[in-house]
Amino acid sequence: MKSAFVSIIGRPSSGKSSFINRVCGYKVSIVTPVPQTTRNRIRGIYNGTNVQLVFVDTPGYHLSEKKFNLQMTKLIQDSLEDVDILLYMIDVSRQPGSEESSIADFVSGFNGPKVVVMNKIDIKQNYLEGHKAFVQTRLKDAPIFAVSAMTGEGIPELLNYLEEIAPEGTRYYDDDIYTDQEPSFRIAEIIREKVILETREEIPHSIYIEILDMEMQEEGKSLWVRGIIYTERDSQVGIIVGHGGNRIKKIRKEAEKELSAIFPYRVKLDLRVKVKKKWRRDDALLKKLIF
Ligand SMILES: Nc1nc2c(ncn2[C@@H]2O[C@H](COP(=O)(O)OP(=O)(O)OP(=O)(O)O)[C@@H](O)[C@H]2O)c(=O)[nH]1
Ligand SMILES: [Mg+2]
Structure with missing residues (x-):
């Protein structure tokens, strides 16, 4: 048996909540087209035959000095404590910009396995190659997976990989639970x-x-x-x-x-x-x- 906490970090609207919902098979976290929808750390649980992955959805990483945003940025930083794997989500339909750069810097500071997820590959007009080049200069050893949270494409391969690198351990939750929210x-x-x-x-x-x-x-x-x-x-x-x-x-x-x-x-x-x-x-x- 293996188990891991997997924190999902990325720009607002990159598809973190859509991804957690798709993986867990239920609506765990709310989704809208408006950036900065998620404001909390939200756990969604994936139960495989011999693995339990506890995904942690987080607010979109957004550079701003406003109190409201600073509070969420602190939450993102805290979400990396006691986490086994960091999943860095990128929206390939948008060009990498300065915000993406500072997230990449933040991600590179994480002391553990980092996995890059290129999301929204169902959108054919995208910047996938540009993002790959960007990530390879910033996070040399991190594996890259291309997925669509909307269609599910690429997600089984990513889950297999996460299962592979997850540490040995027992379940944190019963296997019929998909979220622990009140x-x-x-x-x-x-x-x-x-x-x-x-x-x-x-x-x-x-x-x-x-x-x-x-x-x-x-x-x-x-x-x-x-x-x-x-x-x-x-x-x-x-x-x-x-x-x-x-x-x-x-x-x-x-x-x-x-x-x-x-x-x-x-x-x-x-x-x-x-x-x-x-x-x-x-x-x-x-x-x-x-x-
Ligand atoms: N085409 C396409 N749209 C997607 C995909 N994943 C998410 N979206 C859309 O992108 C928008 C933002 O999705 P969310 O899941 O709320 O993004 P998020 O990263 O949780 O956003 P914040 O909570 O604001 O940080 C929504 O309109 C989703 O329907 C995808 O794989 N393909
Ligand atoms: Mg969200």
């Missing part, structure tokens, strides 16, 4: 995903979700959840609520549908929108939200 966190994340998908523009980075109450009803057949969508400005409340409340209703319906498929009971949401000005500068709140 239900309240998963519910908040799915709500956040639906808000991002339904709104875009300035909204995605301005929101956070707080779950206030959860109550099991109908003898365990349904879970009632009360949550608040916090936003930064008064003007954003109307955008989220929509004309006659139609957008918030759509957000609620979409989230309920997905949550009811994830959990063994129906999930009913009661959502409100409130303003919390400058919350991204509130240290105590950031500590609570970004972990």
Whole structure:
């Protein structure tokens, strides 16, 4: 038996969360086209016959001096503690730039096996060769795998390799578990995903979700959840609520549908929108939200 912790590091929107979902076979981590969707360290577990790989999804590595981003950068650094393998994910549909350079520097500082994953090879117009040349100068000995988190291409080969280099060890989790997230966190994340998908523009980075109450009803057949969508400005409340409340209703319906498929009971949401000005500068709140 072998087991390993594998941390996934890469630029925002490189496909880290899509990859973890594909490998684990379930929605572990939320995915949107908006960069900086993931804000936490999220574990997704892959169970093979003789191997367990615990993947750790992380926020996109983004150079910025803002408090909110610094907190996430620290989280990425912390995610390498007690990790066996680092998986460095690159989006081949975008050219390597200065951000990629600083991630490569960060990756090269990791004291353990590093594996480079070139993602989105299903996009035919790509910079795969340029990225390979870039990586070979930065991380000479790291093996390179080309995959598509969207189609699954190349992923079995990568998993085989990870199994090969994983250290001997026992399972960290039972083999029927694919994530260790608290239900309240998963519910908040799915709500956040639906808000991002339904709104875009300035909204995605301005929101956070707080779950206030959860109550099991109908003898365990349904879970009632009360949550608040916090936003930064008064003007954003109307955008989220929509004309006659139609957008918030759509957000609620979409989230309920997905949550009811994830959990063994129906999930009913009661959502409100409130303003919390400058919350991204509130240290105590950031500590609570970004972990
Ligand atoms: N064509 C294509 N699109 C992909 C692939 N992998 C991810 N995407 C898309 O890329 C976008 C970002 O995907 P995510 O999985 O959220 O990326 P991420 O690295 O987790 O992003 P952050 O959490 O913001 O750091 C989404 O629109 C995905 O559908 C892929 O293999 N091929
Ligand atoms: Mg993500």
